[in-house]
Amino acid sequence: xxxxxxxxxxxxxxxxxxxxGGHDGWDFVSATMQDDGRWLLKYDNGDTxxxxxxxxxxxxxxxxxxxxxxxxxxxxxxxxxxGSQPPFPPAPNVPGGTETPGKGVNVISVDAIKLYANNxxxxxxxxxxxxxxxxxxxxxGFGPGNFGAANxxxxxxxxxxxxxxxxxxxxSTRQVFVEAETIINEVAARCDEIATKYKNADELTELxxxxxxxxxxxxxxxxxxxxxxxxx
Numbered sequence: 001x002x003x004x005x006x007x008x009x010x011x012x013x014x015x016x017x018x019x020x021g022g023h024d025g026w027d028f029v030s031a032t033m034q035d036d037g038r039w040l041l042k043y044d045n046g047d048t049x050x051x052x053x054x055x056x057x058x059x060x061x062x063x064x065x066x067x068x069x070x071x072x073x074x075x076x077x078x079x080x081x082x083g084s085q086p087p088f089p090p091a092p093n094v095p096g097g098t099e100t101p102g103k104g105v106n107v108i109s110v111d112a113i114k115l116y117a118n119n120x121x122x123x124x125x126x127x128x129x130x131x132x133x134x135x136x137x138x139x140x141g142f143g144p145g146n147f148g149a150a151n152x153x154x155x156x157x158x159x160x161x162x163x164x165x166x167x168x169x170x171x172s173t174r175q176v177f178v179e180a181e182t183i184i185n186e187v188a189a190r191c192d193e194i195a196t197k198y199k200n201a202d203e204l205t206e207l208x209x210x211x212x213x214x215x216x217x218x219x220x221x222x223x224x225x226x227x228x229x230x231x232x
Contacts, residue, residue, distance in 0.1 A: 117191035
């Protein structure tokens with residue numbers, strides 16, 4: 001009898017062994033000696049059984065295993081924090097300071113209106129980026145597989161069968177950002193208009209207080225009526 005050691009591979013059935021698992025010699029491929037002295041028999045359909053017909057113990061999973069993504073669609077790496085920490089601009093300089101804005105300011109000036117327009121306009125890039133991320137999410141979608149709960153979640157976020165409507169979480173959230181972007185544009189444009197019309201503080205005193213109050217009230221009403229949580 002040949003002197004075998006663990007790891008040796010032979011292509012004929014070793015002495016003292018027998019086929020198992022319903023196989024015989026016609027589809028036998030090879031046998032590999034194991035550390036315990038048994039032979040692991042391999043057949044041409046991919047089956048492997050120990051000599052004598054017993055089922056081999058499956059190997060323990062490798063905790064360091066990583067999937068092969070070489071053939072997958074490449075895109076942004078998965079980032080659980082994406083979108084949760086938007087690039088907010090630093091707090092703007094305002095009369096009275098950020099802790100007590102408006103403190104010590106008793107009159108409206110042209111410079112103050114210009115500053116307000118610039119400060120509120122600085123928020124627009126944050127909103128524009130949020131809209132872009134939502135559109136990217138809608139374009140890439142999400143595959144829930146055959147899990148019922150995951151499909152229900154997908155319908156809530158994206159809409160049934162991938163369609164979007166105002167009732168979906170993604171669409172209603174996007175609607176809020178678009179409305180906020182519109183409000184910023186309108187307020188900034190109105191402030192620019194006022195600053196252009198009234199060149200100095202003396203002229204600004206001629207501004208119809210009702211007109212200015214109405215503009216502020218309209219903006220507040222738009223903010224109050226934004227559809228927050230429409231698909232919650």
